[in-house]
Amino acid sequence: MAVADVKISGAEALVARHPAPASAAKWANEARDGAMARLRAMGAPMRRDEYWRFTNPAILNADAPRHATALVTDETPVFDGFDALRIVFVDGVFDAAQSSDLSGEPHLSVEHLTDALATDIHWAKDVFGVLEAAGQTPVDRPFAALNTAVAQSGVVIRATGPVSRPVNLRYLHVAEDADAVIHHVIKVDDSATLTILENGPAAARFNKAMEIMVGDGAEFHHVRAQGRDHDRQCVSHMFARVGKEALYKSFTLTVNGVLTRNEHVIDMQGDDASAHVAGACVGEGDFHHDDTVFVTHDAERCESRQVFKKVLKSGAVGVFQGKILVKEGAQKTDGYQISQGLLLDDDAQFLAKPELEIYADDVACSHGSTCGAADETALFYLLSRGIPRAQAENMLVLAFLGEAMDEIADDDLAEEMRGRVAGWLERHSK
C-alpha cells in the first residue's frame, strides 16, 4: 500500500475503535462530521510524518491500549489540599458521586459535553471543534480531530466573571485496558478569570482535547499533573485563542508514563496579550515525553513564553518541538522559548526542534535549547557542605526544573508541584 493509503486506512481504524456518538444538535453534529472528515482527509499519523519524527505514534494508533496497571499509592492525591470544585472522571466517564455540586458557584457554569452538544442554541457552537479545526493548519493533528469526532465525555465550562475557586478536573484510572477520550470546551468571558487544575492518568490510554477561548482582558490559568501510572499512554491537545490584553498560562508536570505527547496550539489574536506555556517532566526507563507547541502571534505587542525542562534517566527520551510563528503585522512581538534536557546518565536522550518563523520586522524573539549532565562544580559545592550525593543531585534537579515551576502564578500551586517532584526524586534515588 502507498503511504497515503496506509494513513487513510489508519484513520479508519482509529474511527472504528470508538463507538459513534449519539446524534446531537444540528451544529454539534456538523462539528463532529467536520472533524471526522478532517481526520479521514489527513489520515492517521505515521512515524515518517515530520511532526512525528521523534515520537512513534504506533502505540496511540493501535487498536487497543497497552495494558496499564493503575498505580496504588497511599499518597494524598494532587491538589487535595486546595479548595477546588472537583469534577471526577473514572476511566474517562464522569462520576457524579465523587464530583462537587457545581451549581451556585458565582460566575461559573458547568455542563456535560453531551448535554451542551444536544442544546440547539449554545455558545459552545463557536468553540467546539472550531479551535481544533483552526489548529489543524499548518500542521495536521489527527488525534485531535478524532477526539472532536468521537468524544462523549467532558465538560463545557464558562466563566462570566472572576471565579474564585479553581475547577479541578480529576481523572481516575481503574481498568487496565481503559481507553478514554475526553473533550472539554472552555470560555472565559471578557475580563473574567478561571483556574483549571487537572490531575490523574485517566485511563491506560488517554486522548484529551481542550479548547479554550480567552476573552479580552481575561485570565486563564491551567496547572496539570499527569498521573504516575508507569504504562500510561497519553495524547493531549490544548487549543487556545487568546484575546486582547488577556493572559493564558499553562503548566504541566509529568512523571512516569510510557508515552506522553502534549500538544499546545495557541493563537494570539488580540493586541497586548500574554501566553505562557511551561512543562516539567522527570522520567526513568521506559518513558517517552513529547511537548509539541505552536504559538502564533497574530496581533501587536503580544508576549509569549515557552519554558520546558526535562529530567531524563536510564533510557528515558524527552522531545520538544516548539514553534513561534509571527504573522505579518504582529509588530512588537516578544517571543521567548527555552527547552532544556538534564540527562542523569549516558542512556537518556533529549531531542529538540525549536523553530521561529517571523513575518514582521519589529519583533524580539529568542530561543534556546540545551542538553547536558548535572553541573559538577555545583554538585561538589553541595557535597563539600556535607550534603549527601543523592540529596545534592536531587537539589540540582529541582533547581533545574525551577524555571518551569516559576511559571505557575499561584505560589501554593507552584509549591504543590515542587513537592510532587521532590517526592518522586526521593523515591527514585533510593
Add this chain to the structure above:
Amino acid sequence: MLSIKNLHVKLEEEDKQILKGVNLEIGAGEVHAIMGPNGSGKSTLSYVLSGKDGYEVTDGEATLLGDDILDMEPEERAAAGVFLAFQYPVEIPGVGNMTFLRTAVNAQRKARGEEELSAGEFLKVVREKAKSLKIDADMLKRPVNVGFSGGEKKRNEILQMAMLEPKMCILDETDSGLDVDAMKLVAEGVNALRDAGRSFLVITHYQRLLDHIKPDVVHIMADGKIIKTGGPELALEVENNGYADILGEVA
C-alpha cells in the same frame, strides 16, 4: 588536628604532578597560613583535602584527628569537620540560600547522629549569625550566590562556616576580590570562630589578610612543597621582598 605527611598528588587527566611531598602539622586551635607564588599548588592542596574530583593521591596521607580523610567522600569529610571556603564560591540558580544552609546543617547533624534543627531553631541561629556578617534577609532568600557581589559571596562562605561549625577550616584566597572593608568584615567573621577546638589553614597571596587574621605559623609553598616555615614575620618578609629571596635561599 590536621596532619599531612608526604602528600603527593597528580592531576587525574594528565600526567602532571602538582603536590610533591607536602608535610604539615596543624595543632588544635592553631591558625596556619600558606603563601606562595602562583602555580605552587596551594589551591590544589585545598581541593585535595576537601575531596574534589580530578586529583589522584599518589603517595602520602592526610588525617583529621587521626582519621584518614583522603578515603572519605567529600560529604563525609564535611561531616567529619573539614570546611573549604571557596576562592570562587559557586552560583547555584534555583536553590535558595536558606534551603541550602539548612539542608547542609541538618545533613551534617544527621551524619553525626545528632538531632536535626527545626525550622524555627535554624532560623533563629542563622539570623543571628547573618547579622554579624551584615548578610540581610534578602541575601538569605536569594538563590545561592546568584547575583551576589564578590564581597557578598565571601561573606556567605563565612556564614556557612559559622553555621556548620567545622573543626578544620580551609580558606582558599578568601581575600581575593575584596576591598578593605569587606576584608575586615570577613576577617572579623573568621576571628569570631577562632576557638581552641578549631583550626584554620589560610591560603593567601598577601600579607594584608594576615594583618586581620593573625596566623600562628606561616608556610611558604613552592613547586608542590612547603619550602619554609616560620612565624608571622615570614609573611612580612614576603610582603617586603617577594618570593624571590626565599626561593633563592632554599635553592
